[in-house]
């Protein structure tokens with residue numbers, strides 16, 4: 001069985017469960033694109049553009 005990741009509509013964090021691990025939102029979408037791995041959010045320009053403050057895996061676009 002394939003694991004399907006879902007992206008949080010509120011903070012774009014990727015989750016493989018029903019709740020966002022980052023902001024605890026249950027508003028998750030499986031229609032997302034662009035996997036972004038943030039290791040060091042303070043020195044990542046993309047992370048600051050997307051307003052990401054914690055390391056983790058994120059979607060770039062969530063519909």
Ligand SMILES: [Zn+2]
Nearest residue numbers: 008011020023
């Ligand atoms: Zn979230």
